[in-house]
Amino acid sequence: MNNVIKNTFFLLILLMLASCVSKKEIIYFQNDEIDQSRVSNSYKTIIKPDDVLQITITALDTEAVRPFNLSAVTYSATSNSAMGVAQQQTYLVDTNGEIDFPVLGKLNIGGLSRDEFIAFLKDKLAPDYILNPNVNVRISNYKITVLGDVRSPGNYPIPNERITILEAIGLAGDLNISGERNNVLVQREENGEKIQYRVDLLSKNIFTSPVYYLQQNDVVYVEPNYARIQSASANSNTSLIISISSVIVALLTSISLLNR
Incomplete structure (x- = not known):
């Protein structure tokens, strides 16, 4: 009887030890040294299909830029009059990487960086349409997605269009203790193909x-560790089995004490 009790307690101890998490499994940046020659702070926003662009043209000649800064308004179905406050027109980059821009027509800009697009548009505008134009470009639907074993998974809009993977994880409330820190997946679309990084x-x-600097529409996915997967797939009667086991251990202990 004593051997049964000892074996039962031994199994319980093993289960508790198996559920423990080592510090080496959860502390960030503990391994390797930083190769400073490979660290870069430069970041480029690349224009991709489905981006919604807000493009603002300015110059000293305000009349010259007016045709290029169209306003989007909503019209009443009954009176055919404008409703609400006019907002600046936005431009959706289609699947071919093109936008239909006022006066200039179709512009193929997919794959260009922000700086390249600004230079391209300035070249189209000056000097035939506008003298010394200034061009501002913003992606109004810039977002990233964080999924998996984090505290607050979801989509996160990024107003300044610049975010690192660490900042994205911070927005999602950090990884849960059960999240796999050494195998985080980043999915990105490049040249029409889905590319995955670890x-x-x-x-x-x-x-x-x-992928230290994320791009718009990147998806960060954190896998749960083995213990979390096993816990999620455990039978719904696990808690009942544990309770019954505890009662049996208590009874065996009482019987052993009475037989002494």
Whole structure:
């Protein structure tokens, strides 16, 4: 009887030890050294299909820029009059990487960086339409998505269009203890193809990763560790089994004490 009790307690201890998490599994940036020669603070916003662009043209000649800064208004179905406050027109980049811009017509801008697009548009406008134009471009639907074993998964709009993977994880409330830190997935669309990257948050090499700076519509996915998966797939009667086991252990202990 004593052996049964000892074995039962031994199994319980093993279960508790198996559920423990080592510090080496959860502390960020603990491995490797940073290769400063590979660290870059430069970041480029690349224009992609489905981006919604807000394009503002300014110059000293305000009349010259007026045709290029159209206003989007809503009209009443009954009176055919404008309703509400006029807002600046936005431009959806289609699947071919094109927008239909006032006066200039179709412009193929997919794959250009923001700076390249601004230079391209200035070249189209000056000097035939506007003298010394200033061009401001903003992606109004810039967002990233964080999924998986984090505290607050979801879509997050990024107003300044610049975010690192660490900042994205911070927006999602950080990983849960059960999240796999050494195998975080980043899915990105490049040249019409879905590309996947793996990131190790335990390593300082993350600062040299091509996905350290995220791009619009990137998806960050954190996998749950093995213990979390096993816990999620456990039978719904697990708690009942544990309760019955506890009662049996208590009874065996009482019987052992009475037989002494």
